Amino acid sequence: xxxxxxxxxxxxxxxxxxxxxxxxxxxxxxxxxxxxxxxxxxxxxxxxxxxxxxxxxxxxxxxxxxxxxxxxxxxxxxxxxxxxxxxxxxxxxxxxxxxxxxxxxxxxxxxxxxx
Amino acid sequence: xxxxxxxxxxxxxxxxxxxxxxxxxxxxxxxxxxxxxxxxxxxxxxxxxxxxxxxxxxxxxxxxxxxxxxxxxxxxxxxxxxxxxxxxxxxxxxxxxxxxxxxxxxxxxx
Numbered sequence: 011x012x013x014x015x016x017x018x019x020x021x022x023x024x025x026x027x028x029x030x031x032x033x034x035x036x037x038x039x040x041x042x043x044x045x046x047x048x049x050x051x052x053x054x055x056x057x058x059x060x061x062x063x064x065x066x067x068x069x070x071x072x073x074x075x076x077x078x079x080x081x082x083x084x085x086x087x088x089x090x091x092x093x094x095x096x097x098x099x100x101x102x103x104x105x106x107x108x109x110x111x112x113x114x115x116x117x118x119x120x121x122x123x124x125x
Numbered sequence: 126x127x128x129x130x131x132x133x134x135x136x137x138x139x140x141x142x143x144x145x146x147x148x149x150x151x152x153x154x155x156x157x158x159x160x161x162x163x164x165x166x167x168x169x170x171x172x173x174x175x176x177x178x179x180x181x182x183x184x185x186x187x188x189x190x191x192x193x194x195x196x197x198x199x200x201x202x203x204x205x206x207x208x209x210x211x212x213x214x215x216x217x218x219x220x221x222x223x224x225x226x227x228x229x230x231x232x233x234x235x
Binding site for chain 1: 156160173
């Protein structure tokens with residue numbers, strides 16, 4: 011089975027610019043997550059989707075971050091405008107919605123550097 | 126907020142030795158999961174232990190869970206160079222969200 015795909019893998023932008031990340035989850039996985047992982051830390055959940063609806067976006071800085079999951083498949087995460095502290099790896103993960111299956115499958119991440 | 130905390134932050138061992146890392150958490154959980162992250166890569170799920178389980182094995186991995194102490198340990202036996210990675214514990218509450226710790230960086234020396 012194909013894994014979670016993310017693009018781009020790397021992105022360098024200047025502060026105050028905009029950037030967008032794309033994620034294609036594993037086919038059939040209803041739940042999709044975006045995480046932010048700052049160097050030396052564990053992933054921090056930004057937003058959780060169930061199909062195309064938002065389940066939890068309590069930790070998403072909504073003044074600059076937005077995310078959508080049209081048609082309940084692919085998802086995009088946008089930052090506008092970026093700040094220096096947004097430099098991190100942005101991970102997308104998906105999870106199958108089956109009883110007894112709890113593990114999340116992660117993509118390779120997008121490494122963002124804001125200069 | 127991140128619920129899990131791993132200890133130690135870093136661990137360096139000789140190939141063939143065992144590696145043990147611990148995770149403590151704060152609130153009641155549905156299950157606890159361990160993930161591995163190789164440098165520059167995404168996380169890979171290793172093992173899950175439910176709140177009503179005390180010990181679980183998977184290949185060279187052994188996980189214990191003590192819900193009274195709110196702690197878990199991950200043991201990797203007979204370590205290999207390929208085990209060099211960061212290891213994260215993640216606690217799942219009843220809402221399918223994972224809360225990750227800061228991780229333990231393991232270096233296996235040849």
